[in-house]
Amino acid sequence: MAAADEQAVSAAPYQEVFVRRTVPAIAALSALALLAAACGSSTSGPSGSSSSSASSSAAAASFKGCMVTDTGGIDDRSFNASSWQGMQEAQSADPSGVSVKYLQSSSQSDYVPNINAFIGQKCGIIVTVGFLMASATQSASKAHPSQKFAIVDNNYTPALKNVDALLFDTVQDGFLGGYLAAGMTKTKKVATFGGIKLPTVTIYMDGFWDGVQYYNSQHHTNVKVLGWNEKTQNGNFTGDFTNQTKGLTLTNTFIQEGADIIFPVAGNVGLGAAKAVQTADQQGHDVNMEWVDTDGCVSAAQYCKYFITSVEKGIQTAVKTAVLSAAHGTFKGGNYIGTLTNGGVTLAPFHDFASKVPASLQSELAKVKAGIENGSIKTPTKSPV
Secondary structure, three states: OOOOOOOOOOOOOOOOOEOOOOOOOOOOHHHHHHHHHHHOOOOEOHHHOEEEEOOOOHHHOOEEEEEEOOOOOOOOOOHHHHHHHHHHHHHHHOOOOEEEEEEOOOOHHHHHHHHHHHHHOOOOEEEEEOHHHHHHHHHHHHHOOOOEEEEEOOOOOOOOOOEEEEEEOOHHHHHHHHHHHHHHOOOOEEEEEEOOOOHHHHHHHHHHHHHHHHHHHHHOOOOEEEOEEOOOOEEOEOOOOOOHHHHHHHHHHHHHOOOOEEEEEOOOHHHHHHHHHHHHHHOOOOOEEEEEEOOHHHHOHHHHHHEEEEEEEOHHHHHHHHHHHHHOOOOOOEEEEEOOOOOOEEEOOOHHHOOOOOHHHHHHHHHHHHHHHHOOOOOOOOOOO
8 A cells, every 4th residue: 555645735724623521531442433433423624533631621732743644544443442542541641631542544545634733833742643644744754853843663674863753563473363262272273364454463473373383383283374474475455444344244254265264454344344253152152252452351341252462562652652752852862673672562361252262372472472572482574674
């Protein structure tokens, strides 16, 4: 996929809509998603994108943190929702000093005008979400060197002084997710697929595939991965992060081919996968899945009973830290990489599967995690951070 159009577009005038926050910043992502959905009906911004603020006291705050979503939208139960949670947590940490707002991108053509709109509003920091916004963010940062930015799921070489680039080494927890799936499958077939073939998507899939291979090598078994091959970089993608029907259809295909654990790396498309798993369960099939980016038992709680775990990255904490550092004068820019060691990536709790994941497998996972952290277990990927 091509990066966002870098042509400068002047921002059309629009109204900011202030929405009183109905949940605390630490509320579950599912509640935040409901709030965000309500915000999404607010007055249109540039190119038809929607605009909202999370604070009733926003006008009184001296520092504005502003976020531009990717096309998945504010309520994607994935990286956009996590980023917005981090923005709200920053405001909650300093409610009298920090206000936050967002503009939602309906298409990639919204990236530049949305960023320009926030530059015009003199936001203290502009947080852009997603690898596809890399070019638009870089161009804006170079054109406005005194403007502070942060970007989720991308970094730059060389690093940019006015951009806090937040990237996550999800090959590591993806590896753990693959190992866990291989240890839990009963059919000896598991599956993964992506939304769009981007490095920040395939790095998860690489980790998942390699984790399965490592389990096979340790247990002398032959669990197969459908939907991806780390060696060839060939696999299945739906082409977007929004079309749940595509996720349902592809997951049904995997189930028909014998996969009993599914790992979608596709934002809202994953809800279609979850629906397919639910339907299969209702039809008497024993099929489960792993969620991505966030704890699915929080962000998509209606499907929690099917989530063995979630392969998470700590977006909300990284975004919160970036906003507060800009607000409090400690912003440095540069590249941040979340890892198992620093807590930037992790497996979520097992929730309903806590008693179903064998103690022996949990012990193995702890040893694999330690091996990844000390470097004795390698996590190859074609999408290095």
